[in-house]
Every structure is written in C-alpha cells, then in structure tokens.
Amino acid sequence: MNAVNKARGTASDRLGNVVLRPVRGHHAFEGCVEQLATAIRLGAFSYGAALPPERELAERMGVSRATLREAIAGLRTAGMVRTTRGRGGGTVVSYRPAIPALGGSPGIADRREQLLDSLVYRRVVEPGACYVAAGRKLSATEKMLLTTSLAEVDAAEDPATHRQADSRLHLAIASVTASPMTIEAVTEVQACLHDMLQAIPVLEVNIDHSSRQHRAIVEAIIAGDATKARRAMEQHCDDTAALLRGLLG
Amino acid sequence: MNAVNKARGTASDRLGNVVLRPVRGHHAFEGCVEQLATAIRLGAFSYGAALPPERELAERMGVSRATLREAIAGLRTAGMVRTTRGRGGGTVVSYRPAIPALGGSPGIADRREQLLDSLVYRRVVEPGACYVAAGRKLSATEKMLLTTSLAEVDAAEDPATHRQADSRLHLAIASVTASPMTIEAVTEVQACLHDMLQAIPVLEVNIDHSSRQHRAIVEAIIAGDATKARRAMEQHCDDTAALLRGLLG
DNA sequence: TGACAATGGCATGACCTTAGACCTTTAACA
DNA sequence: TGTTAAAGGTCTAAGGTCATGCCATTGTCA
Structure with missing residues (x-):
C-alpha cells in the first residue's frame, strides 16, 4: 500500500478531499472591499445612504479599524463612496447602479x-x-x-x-x-x-x-x-x- | 436629518446592517486547525487515513505551508495525527472517535x-x-x-x-x-x-x-x-x- | 547499491494586520 | 457662543502570515 492508495481511493478519503476549502479569501483588506462593494452594488446600501461609523463597521466585520479604513479608501478611489469629517460626517454611498454594455460583462466566461x-x-x-x-x-x-x-x-x-x-x-x-x-x-x-x-x-x-x-x-x-x-x-x-x-x- | 437617521430607519439600511458579516474567522492558523480537526472528527479523514501532502493541503486551503504546518503541529500536540518523514511518509490520523461523557459537552450552552x-x-x-x-x-x-x-x-x-x-x-x-x-x-x-x-x-x-x-x-x-x-x-x-x-x- | 523522487523540517525577509492611543474636524446642544 | 460629542485621520510597536528556497529523511527503482 503506497502513499497514494493510503490517501485516495477509499470512500472516506473521497470525502476528505471534498470538504477541504480555502480557509479564507485572501487578505482581510480585499475581503472588506469585496464585501462592502457587493453590499453597495446589490443595493443593501443604496445611493446616499451612510455606512455605519468606521469603529462600528470594523467591529462588525471582525477587522481592525486600520484595515477597514484601507478598504474604504479603496472604495473612495473607485468612486463608490464619499467621506466627510467631523460630527455628522461619515461615509456615504455615491454609487448609482448602471446597466452594463450588452454582452460586455467581462470575466463572465472565466467564471x-x-x-x-x-x-x-x-x-x-x-x-x-x-x-x-x-x-x-x-x-x-x-x-x-x-x-x-x-x-x-x-x-x-x-x-x-x-x-x-x-x-x-x-x-x-x-x-x-x-x-x-x-x-x-x-x-x-x-x-x-x-x-x-x-x-x-x-x-x-x-x-x-x-x-x-x-x-x-x-x-x-x-x-x-x-x-x-x-x-x-x-x-x-x-x-x-x-x-x-x-x-x- | 442627523447621522443616525441617515444610517438607520430605511428599509434598505436594515438590509445593510444584516448583510455585513465577519470577513473571516480570526487567524488563518486557527481556521486551519478548526477545519482539519472538524474533518477528522466528522470522519471525513478516518482513523489511519493519510492527509494529503503538506504542499498540496496548503494550496487547497489557501494558506502558506508555514501556517499549515503550525496547524498540523497543533493537531499533533493534541494527539489527533502522527507524522513520519521521508518518501511514503506523511501525516496520518491517529484519532478514534469517543463518546463524550453524558451531559458533559462543554460549551454547548454558550453556543x-x-x-x-x-x-x-x-x-x-x-x-x-x-x-x-x-x-x-x-x-x-x-x-x-x-x-x-x-x-x-x-x-x-x-x-x-x-x-x-x-x-x-x-x-x-x-x-x-x-x-x-x-x-x-x-x-x-x-x-x-x-x-x-x-x-x-x-x-x-x-x-x-x-x-x-x-x-x-x-x-x-x-x-x-x-x-x-x-x-x-x-x-x-x-x-x-x-x-x-x-x-x- | 546508488540515484532519484516524494515527503516533512527549517530559515529569511517582506508584507499585512492588530490594538490602542491620540489628533483634527465639525455639527449639535446647552 | 462656547462646550461637547461624534465622527474621520494618523502613528507606532508587536506579532502574524506569506513566498521562497534549501535541507534532511527515506522508500522506490534502475
């Protein structure tokens, strides 16, 4: 019985190969950007709505405020949100949904x-x-x-x-x-x-x-x-x- | 309209609050330990079965080999696996399922x-x-x-x-x-x-x-x-x- | 028996993430 | 009109994570 047989071929092993999954999606920073961008694009935060304060958001997403801020900076660069300082300030959604060019959904074939x-x-x-x-x-x-x-x-x-x-x-x-x-x-x-x-x-x-x-x-x-x-x-x-x-x- | 109203109270905002989730489960290391230990306890890798080689496992779990090795070291310390070196070596499951003491499942109430x-x-x-x-x-x-x-x-x-x-x-x-x-x-x-x-x-x-x-x-x-x-x-x-x-x- | 290949073991430097404290700005409130 | 509170902006030290390359061990095969 060689190593390959030891690891493969039994029913239970087949399951072993199937249940292992990526332990997380890349860096925390990317995960934040993706999650926030998705929430905005899906309309969970619609145009003009304010995101929760950074401290609260960071806690809810299980990430440090520094990391969350980098993510927000990314969204800002992408033009999806605008941030103002001071009391009553915050980060608000400046993204409006748009219709993609027909047949122009890039990367759909890859996925x-x-x-x-x-x-x-x-x-x-x-x-x-x-x-x-x-x-x-x-x-x-x-x-x-x-x-x-x-x-x-x-x-x-x-x-x-x-x-x-x-x-x-x-x-x-x-x-x-x-x-x-x-x-x-x-x-x-x-x-x-x-x-x-x-x-x-x-x-x-x-x-x-x-x-x-x-x-x-x-x-x-x-x-x-x-x-x-x-x-x-x-x-x-x-x-x-x-x-x-x-x-x- | 103050900041609170800007962020709360609308239907869409309610959704915003609901879709945000922790971006990942703490450290990659802990995630690995948990996933592997679970796979073993569930029997996806049963007694005597070999885990895939470290390099392959690390890639499949989206984690560096260094991190994965720490996780495996944890399992070894816990007595769930045994590791041997050299060709044909590897990490094999040395865990046998056991019945917990009746009523002695700790932490069930917390969760x-x-x-x-x-x-x-x-x-x-x-x-x-x-x-x-x-x-x-x-x-x-x-x-x-x-x-x-x-x-x-x-x-x-x-x-x-x-x-x-x-x-x-x-x-x-x-x-x-x-x-x-x-x-x-x-x-x-x-x-x-x-x-x-x-x-x-x-x-x-x-x-x-x-x-x-x-x-x-x-x-x-x-x-x-x-x-x-x-x-x-x-x-x-x-x-x-x-x-x-x-x-x- | 000797070369090879597959496997775990180890070390280094760059980068990311965290926690916490503190600063700055600005609206709301007394 | 001053004070305060709520928000974003910044910094630092410590530790976690990664990619990579190389080493050590051992079964397999020519």
Missing part, C-alpha cells in the same frame, strides 16, 4: 463553472429560505419590509434600479428568516449572480413574469403558507436559471 | 443561539441538497458511495462510530450534488451540529427510526425521485431537530 454552481446552490437555498420565512410568525415591521421591497421592484423605472430592487427583495426575504446562516447563504448567492442577472436581456415579458412570481412568493410568506412559498420560489429560480443558462451557452 | 440557528439552516440546506442529488444522473461510483456510506451507518457498533458514519453519509449525499457551494454548506452544518448530535441519547428506537429514514433518502436519490428524497430528508431533519431542541431546553 462559468462558478456561476453554474451558484445557480444550483441558489435552487437549494432560496426555496428553503422561503419555507422557513413563511413558517415564522412575522412582526408588522417584517411584513412591511417585504411589501415595501416588493413595491420597490415594481416601481423601478430603469433596468439597473430594477436589478438592485430585485436583489433587495431576495435579501429581505432571507432577513425575515431571522437565521444568520441563511441570510449569509442568500447574500453569497445574490452576490455571485448579480453580474449575470444584470446581463439578462430586459424584456417586458420577463419582467411581468418575474413580478407575478415575486408577488406570489411574498403573499405566500405573509400568509404563512410555507409549502406554497417554497414552490413559488422554486419556480422563480428555475425560470431565471433557464434564462441564465441560455446566456452562458 | 445556544448558534446551534439553534444551525438547525434552521440545516432544514434549509440538506433537503435542498437531496433534491439536487436526486435530480442528477449519478455514476456507478457515486451510487456506490451512497450505498457504502449507508451500510457503514447500519454496521456501526458503538455510538461514536455511528455518529461519524452518520456525518459521512450526509457529506456523501452532499458530495453527489457535485456542487461545491452545496458541499460547503452541508459541511458547515454538520460541523456545527456534530457536538450536539454526539450528545443525543442513543436509544435503540432513535437509531432504528433514523436508519429507516436514511435508507428512504438514499433509495429516493438513487431512484431519481427528487421530491420524495427531499421530503424524506425534511422529515429526518425535523425529527432530529426536535430531539436536539429538547436537549437545549
């Missing part, structure tokens, strides 16, 4: 595998999140968050705004599960898919279809019908995935 | 919130994973992995071995989804719940019940019946969760 995987993962996570959300007793605030988010999607006038509102709705649904791990999973999925979703040709018929599904999902969650909510989200994921798989070829 | 959350998250992720697994065309090897893992659970003679085999079965199911993100999610869930599951009173009736459910799940996956597979896993998660919630009080 083909990852994108296809995130479609699968989305199919796993988002319907499950709906099920959990519908099974909870929601507060008035939570219901309001859902209906407001839904209304914002319908009210969006340009594709870029629509895309952000759509992300926000999905994050809102995740957030009413009150499950941090579920919220994180949905956030990750939305971050992965954002660029791709943005590249979907925005046809009137797609938007209408999508809107009907969103409404069905939210209504089922508020009504507490977990099975119906899940099924509606499954349909929504499947339909969107079909479009996206077409785009990826 | 109460996290544990309850992981039960919710599990309910989201594992049924979804079953659905995906059943929807794929499985190779003979993959089917074999499932049936072998199932047989190992039934064959386990002591509770500790049984617990490991159970984890391995769940990881095996995740692995046949062929979705890295899904695998990671299930791994995370199993790692979170491992200590708690280990503390479940091992009653004959529980094991029988669990065994029937496992068999139903695997059969449905192999038969390609996605809905049935998901429903079976939902039932399994719900039943286990009920036991665990009871333990947590």
